[in-house]
Amino acid sequence: MKKIHLEEVNSTNTYAKENIEKFDDKTIIYTDRQTAGRGRFTRKWVDLGSRNLYMTIILHPGEKFNENFSNLTQYLSVKTCKVLEEYGVKPQIKWPNDNLVNNKKISGILSEAVFRSGKLLGIVLGIGVNLNANLEDVKAIPDRIATSLNLETNKEINRDEFLDKLAKTFFEDYDNFLRNGFKQIKEEYKNYLVLLGEKITLQHLSQKVTGIFSSINDDGTITLLTEKGEEIFSIGDIL
Ligand code: BTN
Numbered sequence: 001m002k003k004i005h006l007e008e009v010n011s012t013n014t015y016a017k018e019n020i021e022k023f024d025d026k027t028i029i030y031t032d033r034q035t036a037g038r039g040r041f042t043r044k045w046v047d048l049g050s051r052n053l054y055m056t057i058i059l060h061p062g063e064k065f066n067e068n069f070s071n072l073t074q075y076l077s078v079k080t081c082k083v084l085e086e087y088g089v090k091p092q093i094k095w096p097n098d099n100l101v102n103n104k105k106i107s108g109i110l111s112e113a114v115f116r117s118g119k120l121l122g123i124v125l126g127i128g129v130n131l132n133a134n135l136e137d138v139k140a141i142p143d144r145i146a147t148s149l150n151l152e153t154n155k156e157i158n159r160d161e162f163l164d165k166l167a168k169t170f171f172e173d174y175d176n177f178l179r180n181g182f183k184q185i186k187e188e189y190k191n192y193l194v195l196l197g198e199k200i201t202l203q204h205l206s207q208k209v210t211g212i213f214s215s216i217n218d219d220g221t222i223t224l225l226t227e228k229g230e231e232i233f234s235i236g237d238i239l
Pocket of ligand 1: 034037040045053055056127129
């Protein structure tokens with residue numbers, strides 16, 4: 001595993017995508033400042049200053065896309081929970097891969113696959129974790145109620161130490177995960193999962209779907225019990 005530090009970049013994911021062929025498998029790009037950080041569904045990822053984590057893991061898991069690759073965001077969300085626990089907080093996961101503490105979003109994950117001529121060049125798996133932020137800045141984040149690890153622990157967090165713990169935890173089981181997929185982490189994931197069994201509204205593409213969140217399945221998808229019956233979703237955003 002190699003780490004590359006950039007003082008400033010538009011987005012670690014964009015940079016990793018544009019330069020994917022230059023970097024070996026398991027390279028980590030991280031930065032002090034993102035000028036155009038991106039979130040899921042064309043949202044922005046707000047820069048909260050250089051003591052927060054903005055990093056992208058570059059992966060070259062093979063030339064053919066495998067279903068397990070789409071669960072890497074869920075795998076990373078479980079590993080992020082493990083690291084957050086080391087700081088004495090109680091992390092949760094909101095499907096598919098938002099990490100929460102006290103019901104407030106503390107980190108977000110964005111995975112992008114890069115193809116050329118039908119061949120998978122690699123995957124860029126980006127994560128932003130709010131580690132040291134001001135309450136006013138966190139309150140100004142649009143879309144979600146957010147928090148930061150320093151606000152939850154009343155302690156200054158060492159970004160580089162957090163990054164090293166996360167990288168170590170991520171790669172410990174990574175090769176097995178590529179073989180086994182979501183089933184490998186399902187029970188752990190479920191222990192962190194919020195809203196299971198509750199009535200939720202899912203933004204699915206351009207539609208809003210309301211139903212009971214009845215199960216998390218072996219492939220990481222969810223089942224909602226709606227007025228049409230059981231419906232399975234692999235993407236979306238719980239509102
Ligand atoms: C989300 O919650 O919508 C996903 C947010 C992902 C943010 C991270 S920060 C590092 C990497 N670079 C980006 O531009 N986005 C991801």
